[in-house]
Amino acid sequence: MVFLTGKAGQGSMQRLGYLPLYSMLFAMQCARSMFIVLISWFTLEITGNVTSVGKVLICGQLLAFTVGPFLGPHLDRLPRRRLFVFGETLHAVGVLLLSLVAVCLSPIDIPIAALYVCACLISLGSLLSYPCSQALLQRAGKGMLARAVAFSLFCIQVGNIVGAALAGLCLPLIGVGGGLTICAVWSFVAVASAWLLKLDNDRCVRMPRANHGLLLLAGVVSTVGNPRLRASLCALMLAYASAHASNALLGGFARDDLKLPGELYGWIAAMYSGGGLLGSAVLARFVDKLNASVFMAVGSVLVSLATALLSTAQTLAEAMLWQGLIGLSFMMIRVAGDVAVLKAMPNRMVGRVRSNIEAGIGLAAIAVYLIASFSNLGARHTFLGLSGLFACAAIAVVSLERGQLRAAAPSTPRQPRR
Secondary structure, three states: OOOOOOOOOHHHHHHHOHHHHHHHHHHHHHHHHHHHHHHHHHHHHHHOOOHHHHHHHHHHHHHHHHOHHHHHHHHHHOOHHHHHHHHHHHHHHHHHHHHHHHHHOOOOOOOHHHHHHHHHHHHHHHHHHHHHHHHHHHHHOHHHHHHHHHHHHHHHHHHHHHHHHHHHHHHHHOHHHHHHHHHHHHHHHHHHHHHOOOOOOOOOOOOOOOOHHHHHHHHHHHHHHOHHHHHHHHHHHHHHHHHHHHHHHHHHHHHHHOOOOHHHHHHHHHHHHHHHHHHHHHHHHHHHHOOHHHHHHHHHHHHHHHHHHHOOOOOHHHHHHHHHHHHHHHHHHHHHHHHHHHHHOOHHHHHHHHHHHHHHHHHHHHHHHHHHHHOOOOHHHHHHHHHHHHHHHHHHHHHHHHHHHHHHOOOOOOOOOO
C-alpha cells in the first residue's frame, strides 16, 4: 500500500487514517464487482435470455436517476460515516436476501420479480454509501486530492479484479447462493473499516436554513452551471455507459458468441479492472504532472474505439485484451472527472453534486440497458452499435474540453501593424 505524503492536507488525512479508508473502498468495490458477475449469470440461469440481464440491472439505474437526486440534500445534512454504514448494511441485506432465494429455490421456480426487488434494495444502499465515501475522501484537501483519488481508485480496481475473479471461482465451486453470501461479507468488511476511520468530527454538516427543494435546486445548478463540472459529467456518463454495456452484454457475449463457461466469463470481467488497475497505478505516480482535460478527452476516444474492437473478438485472449483497454480508458476518464468534481465543490455540497452526477450516469445506463434489453441483435452486434453511439459522445466531450482549454488560455493582445 502506497501512502500519501506532503504537507498539504497531510494532517487531515492522518486524522482520517490511511488503511481503514482504502480497506473500506476495496471491500465496497469487491462486493459490487462480485454482485454484478453473480446476478448476471444468475439471471441467465433463470431466464436463458441475454436481454433479461439488462432488465434486472436497469433497476438500480432507475433508482439513481429518479431517487438519487432527492437523497442528495440528506447526504449533506447527516453524518457521512453513519450514512455510509447504513447504506452498505442495506446493500449487504439485499444480497443476503437474494442468496437465500438462490439457495432455497431452483432456477426454474424463481420469479424474475424477486431479482428486481433485491436489485432495487441493493442499489438503494449504494446510493447512500458511494457519495458518502467520496465526501470522506475529500478530507485529503485540495493539495493532495488528485493523488488521493488516484490511490483510492487503485484500491477500487484491485477490489474489482478480486471480486470478479472470486465470483468466477464461486460459480463452479459453491454456486450463486454461496457466492452471494461471500459478496455480503465483503460489504460488512467495508462497514467495519468505516467504523475504524479516525474522524475528529462526524457531526452533521452545517447548512443554511432552507427547504429541501431549494437545496436540491442549488445542487442541480452547481452541477450543470459549472463548465468544469459539465464537461466532467458528460465524460463520466460516457465512461459508465461503457461499463454498463459490459455488465449487460458480456455474460451473453462470453456464453453465446465465445462459447465460454462461467469461470472464464469471470476472468474476462476481471480484465476490465486489470486495465483500470494499470491506469490508476500510472496516474497515482504522475497525476500531478498530467493535463486532466487532455487525459479525459483521450480516454473518451479510446473507450469508443475499444468497445468496437471488443465486438470483433473471436477468442478468450482477444476479449481479455480489448476488455482491458476499455478498463484503462475508463480509468483515465474517472480519475480526471472525480478530481475535477471534488476540487470544484466544497464539502457541504459533495453529496448533492455527486448524487446529481450519479443520476446522469444512471440516465446513460438506462439507455444502454434498454438497448441491450430490446435489441434483436446478438451481443456482438449490439456492442458494435453501442461503439458508434460512444464515438458520438466522445466527440461531444472533446469539444467541451477544447472549449475549456480555450477559455483557460490567456488572451494575447494583437500587435498594431506598422
